[in-house]
Amino acid sequence: MVARVLSRRRGREIVHDANELHIPAGRPIVLELESGDVIHSLWVPRLSGKLDMIPGRRNLMRIQADEPGVFGGQCAEYCGGPHALMGFRVIAHRPAQFEQLMRFRMARQSPDPAPAAPSAGEALFESAGCSACHRVAGTAANGLAGPDLTHVGSRRSLGAGILPNNRGTIMGWIANSQAIKPNNRMPAYANLTAQQLTDLAAYLETLQ
Incomplete structure (x- = not known):
């Protein structure tokens, strides 16, 4: 919902x-x-x-x-x-x-006519398959299965209100959201390293 x-x-x-x-x-x-x-x-x-x-x-x-x-x-x-x-x-x-x-x-939702080279987190967002489920306006990410992440960096909470929104909680949610909120639609990404989780969270924080 x-x-x-x-x-x-x-x-x-x-x-x-x-x-x-x-x-x-x-x-x-x-x-x-x-x-x-x-x-x-x-x-x-x-x-x-x-x-x-x-x-x-x-x-x-x-x-x-x-x-x-x-x-x-x-x-x-x-x-x-x-x-x-x-x-x-x-x-x-x-x-x-x-x-x-x-x-x-x-x-912020308008496409940048001259986009800069993607950050490590933005590149990982695409290669790890995040863009298949999530939408980020102004980018190639146009998934509809999960929540729209266009302004996720400015939200007060994550997981439909159950977590404060900060880098640590973003990393924890990506790594294993099922341990936090069982039966949600987000799969666990236990294969990602700590540095990769940090890079992804840093990118998502820029989405204001």
Whole structure:
């Protein structure tokens, strides 16, 4: 649930993200809810009631944060093994700050006309097969099986809200996410060396 988040602004511009939803405070927001697998239920207790996410159907939910802040959310429908560890955050910004954030993220998603040579971590991201499952806007990585990593470096948490986002937790998640959150879709990469894990984490931290 909440693997992919598309933030739409005026003109239908889209910012891709995952497990975090950024909204302007003081404005009503309509969420379009879909599921690609089983029935989930989106619940942000301080902003809304619960609404199901049903495969093959799109439901609409209206939320509004009256003041800036961070609001915890949770899947409220049992959906499989990692259900209890399936959370997310809604971050409400002052309107001017929200517009600034969206402009920054749209710019970061645009392909670089003259890309620099890839770092060790970026090259490993491609060669290890990460790009087959994850999308990074502005690059050749366009996988849809896992969460969008376009802005992963700026997220507050990993693993749908269960870990703080820092280099150590990124490395641990890549090495063996199953030990942290059993039955998630990410395979363990026990074959990677400590240096390779460091290089991958350093690259992901640059994705703001």
